[in-house]
Amino acid sequence: MTNVLITNVQQYTGPGTLPVLLREKMHPICHDSSFEDENAALSFEKDYPGTMALRAQTPESLISELNARQVDIDAVVSNDVFPNTPCPIEEVTIETLRASFEALLLFPFKLTQLLVPDMKQRKKGCFVFVTSARYLQPEFGFSVATSIRAGTTSFALALAKEVAPFGIQVNVLAPNYLYSEAYYPRSVFIDDPKGREKIAAIVPMGRLGEPEEAGEIVAFLVSGRSTFMTGQVINFTGGWP
Numbered sequence: 001m002t003n004v005l006i007t008n009v010q011q012y013t014g015p016g017t018l019p020v021l022l023r024e025k026m027h028p029i030c031h032d033s034s035f036e037d038e039n040a041a042l043s044f045e046k047d048y049p050g051t052m053a054l055r056a057q058t059p060e061s062l063i064s065e066l067n068a069r070q071v072d073i074d075a076v077v078s079n080d081v082f083p084n085t086p087c088p089i090e091e092v093t094i095e096t097l098r099a100s101f102e103a104l105l106l107f108p109f110k111l112t113q114l115l116v117p118d119m120k121q122r123k124k125g126c127f128v129f130v131t132s133a134r135y136l137q138p139e140f141g142f143s144v145a146t147s148i149r150a151g152t153t154s155f156a157l158a159l160a161k162e163v164a165p166f167g168i169q170v171n172v173l174a175p176n177y178l179y180s181e182a183y184y185p186r187s188v189f190i191d192d193p194k195g196r197e198k199i200a201a202i203v204p205m206g207r208l209g210e211p212e213e214a215g216e217i218v219a220f221l222v223s224g225r226s227t228f229m230t231g232q233v234i235n236f237t238g239g240w241p
Helices: 014-023 038-047 059-068 094-122 143-166 193-202 211-223
Strands: 003-006 027-030 075-079 125-130 168-175 232-236
Touching: 003 014, 014 027, 014 075, 014 211, 059 094, 075 094, 075 211, 094 125, 094 143, 094 168, 125 143, 125 211, 143 168, 168 211, 211 232
Parallel strands: 003 027, 003 075, 075 125, 125 168, 168 232
Antiparallel strands: none
């Protein structure tokens, strides 16, 4: 069974990816900030049989917990999140920039550093970095998310080159206009007719992407069914921009 570490499993692409991984008989090893609460972690495992909820929160403590549980990671879904608060560049605080950098680039960078040596030794492994397609057409007010997620995409492409000789795959899923409560909440963009009209005017498919649709791509990328595919950025945007 494939052990798939997925970060922030209850946010962004996590809710759509988790059921697809379970359907494909993979073993999701799940990180989420809510799992610091023991009861929340136990409740999650009860709701999703076949998963493991990690209590650790930092890259270093995640590795320690995995080692303690004697779990080898076959694939990583780096599904990292940070709140978007649109504002002009001149109003972005250094604190916001730094916090976004730590969540969206530093966290996955450090986690990767800690996982790669074992994958190299085993001559196999897979990373899927969920970033953003905003780099295709930067939008007003999103300078922080656009620049830092683009940095994570570039990091993934650099990683792909370095680890390919060891049989390790690295690919990027870059969504935009994907439904999630963090970025495109249902009450605003699905339930509200004005929100739906706004999306329909921007996205050629006329709607937000569904998390499960993103999950299908992630599941394929970690499946090992096409190991020659690496260093690719898949823009998941419904035809935007």
